[in-house]
Amino acid sequence: MTTVAPRLEDLWPCLQGMIPAALSTCALDGTPNITFVSQIHYVDAAHVAISHQFFNKTHRNVRENPPACAMMLDPRTLQAYRLYLRFKRSESSGPLFDSMSLQLQAIASYSGMTDVFRLLAADIYEVLRIERVEGFTSLPAPPPAERPSGLFIDEDLVSLRLLAERLNRCELLGDLLETSLQLLDERFGFRHSMILLADERNGKLFTIASRGYAQNGVGSEVGFGDGLIGMVARARRALRLSAIDHSLRYARAVRDRAEAVAGKEALCREIPLPGLPGAAAQIAVPLTVRGQLIGVLAVESPEPLAFMSREDSLLTIVAAQLAAGIEHLSREQDDSAVALHTRPQPAPAAGASARARHFCFFHADDCVFVDGDYLIRNVPGRILWRLLTQYCGDGRSEFTNRELRMDSWLRLPEFKDNLESRLILLRKRMEQKCPDVRLVPRGRGRFALETDVAIELSEKKA
Amino acid sequence: MIPSTMCDLLRTGVSVIVGTRDAALTPECTRAWGIRVGADRASVTIFLTETVSGKTLCNLKENGLIAVSCTRPTDHVACQLKGRLRRIRPATEKELELSAAWHREFAAELLAVGFQPQLAEQWITRPALAVEIDVTDVFQQTPGPGTGERVRP
Numbered sequence: 001m002t003t004v005a006p007r008l009e010d011l012w013p014c015l016q017g018m019i020p021a022a023l024s025t026c027a028l029d030g031t032p033n034i035t036f037v038s039q040i041h042y043v044d045a046a047h048v049a050i051s052h053q054f055f056n057k058t059h060r061n062v063r064e065n066p067p068a069c070a071m072m073l074d075p076r077t078l079q080a081y082r083l084y085l086r087f088k089r090s091e092s093s094g095p096l097f098d099s100m101s102l103q104l105q106a107i108a109s110y111s112g113m114t115d116v117f118r119l120l121a122a123d124i125y126e127v128l129r130i131e132r133v134e135g136f137t138s139l140p141a142p143p144p145a146e147r148p149s150g151l152f153i154d155e156d157l158v159s160l161r162l163l164a165e166r167l168n169r170c171e172l173l174g175d176l177l178e179t180s181l182q183l184l185d186e187r188f189g190f191r192h193s194m195i196l197l198a199d200e201r202n203g204k205l206f207t208i209a210s211r212g213y214a215q216n217g218v219g220s221e222v223g224f225g226d227g228l229i230g231m232v233a234r235a236r237r238a239l240r241l242s243a244i245d246h247s248l249r250y251a252r253a254v255r256d257r258a259e260a261v262a263g264k265e266a267l268c269r270e271i272p273l274p275g276l277p278g279a280a281a282q283i284a285v286p287l288t289v290r291g292q293l294i295g296v297l298a299v300e301s302p303e304p305l306a307f308m309s310r311e312d313s314l315l316t317i318v319a320a321q322l323a324a325g326i327e328h329l330s331r332e333q334d335d336s337a338v339a340l341h342t343r344p345q346p347a348p349a350a351g352a353s354a355r356a357r358h359f360c361f362f363h364a365d366d367c368v369f370v371d372g373d374y375l376i377r378n379v380p381g382r383i384l385w386r387l388l389t390q391y392c393g394d395g396r397s398e399f400t401n402r403e404l405r406m407d408s409w410l411r412l413p414e415f416k417d418n419l420e421s422r423l424i425l426l427r428k429r430m431e432q433k434c435p436d437v438r439l440v441p442r443g444r445g446r447f448a449l450e451t452d453v454a455i456e457l458s459e460k461k462a
Numbered sequence: 463m464i465p466s467t468m469c470d471l472l473r474t475g476v477s478v479i480v481g482t483r484d485a486a487l488t489p490e491c492t493r494a495w496g497i498r499v500g501a502d503r504a505s506v507t508i509f510l511t512e513t514v515s516g517k518t519l520c521n522l523k524e525n526g527l528i529a530v531s532c533t534r535p536t537d538h539v540a541c542q543l544k545g546r547l548r549r550i551r552p553a554t555e556k557e558l559e560l561s562a563a564w565h566r567e568f569a570a571e572l573l574a575v576g577f578q579p580q581l582a583e584q585w586i587t588r589p590a591l592a593v594e595i596d597v598t599d600v601f602q603q604t605p606g607p608g609t610g611e612r613v614r615p
Contacts, residue, residue, distance in 0.1 A: 024481030024491035024529070034481030034491055034529040034542065035603060056610045069489045071479065078581045080493065080514070135513030139584045 006130050008045055011081055014072035015042045022071040023050065025061035033057045040070060040083070041100060043124060044155075048083070051100055052090065052121040059123070062087035068125060071133070076142050080133035085125040092121045095162070156310070159187035160317060167321055172441060173329040173420045174427070177209035180322050185211055188314055190299040192276050195287075196222060196229060197295040197326070197421050201413065205233055205296055208421055209428075210274045217274030218428040219376060229296050232284040236293055238316055240283045240307055271374075271429075280304040285315045287323035294323045330420050356454040357434050361385045363462040370434045380426040382410050387439075391449050392457055401445040423447065463503045464600055465613055468541050472499050475567030476532040478508060482521035492518045495587035496564030497532060498557070504597055506530065506543060509553055509561045509590040519591070522547045528595055531603060535571045540603035541613070548594040557592050 014021070017039030024034045035058055041049040048070075052059055062068055066087040071080055091097045101119040108117035163183045170176040177195055184190040194210035194217065207220045224234045232239050284298040297319045301307065360369045367377035368384050376384060383404060390396045401419055404410060412419060427439040436452040464472070478494040492515040494508035508530060512519065522528060526547035533540035553561065565587060569579035600613045 020477075020533070022479035022481075022491045022493070022531070024479075024483075024489040026481075026483040026487045026489045028487070030483065030487060030525070030527060031544065032481040032483045032489060032527055032529045034479050034531045036477075036479065036531065036533050036540065038605075054605075054607070054609055065487050067488045069481075069491045071491045071493065075577070078577075078585065082491070084488075133514055135511065135586055137581075137584045138586055139581070 006081065006132055008042065008048070008127055008130065011072065011074070011130070012042070013074050013076055014081060015040055015048075016075070018075040019073045021073075023058060024069045025058050026065055026067070027057070027061050028064045033061055037070075040072060041096075041122070043096065046127055047088070047124055048085070048127060049096060049100065049122045049124050051104060051119055052123045053104070053117060053119060062123070074142075077139045078137055079139065079141060080136045082131040082133055083127055084129040084131070086128055088124045088126050090121040090123050097122045156188070156314060159183070160314070163187065163318060164321055167325050170325065170329070171444065173326065174424045174441070176322070176325045176329055177424070180318065181209055181211040184299070184318065190311075190315075192279075192301065193297070193299045194274055195295060195297055195322070197418065198233060198293045199418070200293070205229060206425065207271075207273065208295070208425055213274035213276070215272065215274060216428060216432060217271060218432070219380075219425055220271040220273040222273060228282055228284050229298050232286050232298075233293060233296050236286045236288055236291075238283065238285040238312060238319075240281075240312055242281045242304055242307060276300050276302055278302045281307045283307050283311055283315055285319040287319050287326065289323050289327045294326050297322060326421075330418060355436070356456050357437055357451075358456045358458070359384075359388055361457070361459045363460065373433060375433050376426060376429045379410060379412060380422045380429070383422065384426055384430075386410060387449050388455060388457055392455055397449050398442065399447055399449070464499060464506075464543070464597060468600055468613065469499050469503060471534060471539055471541060472497050472506070472532055474534055475564060475569070475571040476534050477568065479531050480508065480510070480515070480518055481529040481531070482518050482527065483525070484517075484521050485524060490517045490521055494530070494593075495585070495590060496561040497530065498560055505548065506545075506595050506597060507557065508593050508595065509557065509587065510593055511586065511588070511590060513586070519550065522550065522593065530595070533603070536574045538605055540605070542601040542603045543595070543597050544599040544601070545595040545597040548596050550591055550593050553590040553592040558588065558590060561587060561590055
C-alpha cells in the first residue's frame with residue numbers, strides 16, 4: 001500500500017504543544033542525542049521552529065551537523081509522525097521570536113519562573129520529509145478534518161498584517177510613503193509603483209513617491225480625468241487594466257499631450273510621469289479618507305496578466321491604511337516635542353568651495369532652475385527660494401514648518417496646506433537634481449538645509 | 463552505573479524515546495515500549511517493534527550507538543542514557559509481561575495529564591524485540607538549569 005506523505009499543514013494537531021515531541025540529533029563525533037521538546041512550531045509549509053531555552057547538546061549538535069529527526073504524536077489518536085529536518089538558522093529577534101518568546105514568558109509567569117524560562121533563540125529547521133509511522137497504533141486515522149482556518153493563515157494575510165504594523169509605526173510622512181512602496185514590492189511583488197497626492201485646488205495629482213522606475217518622477221503631474229490615474233482620481237473607484245494596448249499607456253499619453261499642447265519649451269518644465277516602457281497591466285486605487293480624495297496609488301507590470309482580483313483587493317486594503325496615514329501625518333506638525341538637535345552649519349563663504357550650485361528663480365511662474373536645469377515650481381519652488389535666500393543672506397540653516405506657514409509670500413492655503421508633502425516633493429527633486437544640497441528632517445515639523453557646495457543665486461523678474 | 467534515583471524513575475511509566483544515527487550521521491528517532499534496568503545497573507533493555515523502528519534497528523546493527531531519553535509525563539523528571547548495543551533478540555515472555563506492565567503505567571500517566579488511556583492502549587507493541595544496551599553515560603534531562611549535565615553514580 002502506498003501512502004501519500006502528509007503535508008506539514010495536515011499535522012496541525014501535532015504542532016500545538018499538547019504532547020512533547022522527540023528530537024534526535026548527532027554530534028560530529030557520531031554520538032547520537034535525543035531529547036523532548038515542548039513544542040514544534042509551524043513557520044511555513046516547509047519550515048518549523050524549535051525553542052532554544054538552554055544551551056544544550058541539541059543546540060551544539062545541529063550547529064556542527066545540521067540534520068535532525070523529530071517524532072510527533074497526534075493528540076487525537078496518538079499516531080506518530082516523523083519529520084526529517086535540517087537546521088537552517090537561529091533567530092533571536094523578529095516576529096517569530098517575539099511571539100514564541102511571549103508565549104514562553106506567559107507560561108513561565110504562571111509558574112513564577114520568568115527568570116528561568118527565557119527564550120534564547122528560535123531555531124529554524126527546514127522540513128525535508130514527513131513520514132506517517134505505520135504500525136504504530138491500531139486506531140484508524142481520523143477523517144481528514146478541515147484545517148482550522150485560524151491556524152494556517154494565507155501568506156497574503158501575514159504580509160498585510162506586517163504592512164499594517166509597519167505603516168502604523170511611521171512617524172513621518174516620508175517614511176510612510178517609502179515603507180508602503182517598499183513592502184508592496186518585497187511582500188507582494190509590486191515592483192513598479194507610485195503614489196500621487198491630490199491637489200484639489202489645481203485639479204491635479206502630483207507624484208510624491210515611486211519605486212522601481214529609472215526616473216523617480218517625483219513632482220510629475222496628472223490632471224483629474226487624464227489617463228488611468230486621472231480617471232481613478234475623478235471616479236474615486238479602483239480600476240484595473242490587463243493586457244493594455246500600447247496606445248493606452250497613460251504615461252506616454254500624458255507626455256505626448258504635453259508636447260503637443262505646450263511645445264518643447266514648456267515641456268522642459270514638465271517632469272515625466274514615471275512609467276514602464278512596456279507596461280502591460282496597471283491598477284490604480286484611490287486614496288480616500290471619509291470620502292475625500294487624498295491621492296492615488298498606482299502599480300504596473302510588464303506581464304499582461306499580472307494583476308487579477310487578488311491584486312485589486314490587496315491594493316484596496318493597503319490604500320485604505322495608507323490614505324489614513326497620509327491624512328494623519330500631513331496635518332500640521334509644528335508642535336514638535338522632539339528635541340531639536342541643532343548642528344549649526346555656517347554658510348560656506350562665496351568662492352571658498354571649489355564647486356558651486358547656481359539656482360535661478362523665475363518670478364513669472366515661480367520656477368526654480370539649478371545649473372540651467374528645471375528643478376521645481378509653484379509652492380515648493382517658492383519654499384526653496386525662501387530657504388536659499390535666508391541661507392545665503394542670514395546664514396540660517398535650520399527651519400520649521402511653522403515659520404513657513406506664517407510666511408504669506410509662500411501663499412500656502414489656509415486649510416489643508418499639504419506642506420509636509422510639498423517638502424517631501426522638494427526634498428526628492430533635490431536628491432535627484434542637486435544631491436549636494438539637501439533638506440534633512442530634524443524630527444516632526446523641523447528640517448535643515450545642508451550643502452556640500454557653495455550656493456549662488458540669481459532671479460529673473462516677471 | 464545508573465544512579466539509584468534514576469533507576470527509580472525508569473521503573474515508572476516513563477515515556478521512552480530513542481535516538482540513533484546512520485553512517486552519514488543522519489539522526490533517527492523512535493519510541494520504545496518500555497525500559498528495564500539490568501541487575502548490574504550498567505545496562506538497560508528497551509522494547510521495539512520492527513515496523514515502527516526499522517531504521518533504528520538498522521542503525522544499531524551498523525554502529526551500535528544509541529541515546530535513550532526517559533521522561534515521566536506527570537512531572538517532566540527526565541534522564542538520558544547513552545550507550546552501545548549489546549544485542550538484539552526477540553523479547554521473552556517475562557519481558558513481554560514487563561512491557562505490558564509498563565504500558566499500563568504509561569497509560570495511567572497519560573490519564574493524569576488529560577489523555578484518554580485507551581488511546582495509548584491501542585499502540586501496537588508486539589511482536590517486541592528486546593534491545594540490550596550497555597550504558598556508558600547518564601545525563602540529567604529534567605528541563606531547567608543543569609539540564610544536560612552528566613550524572614555520576
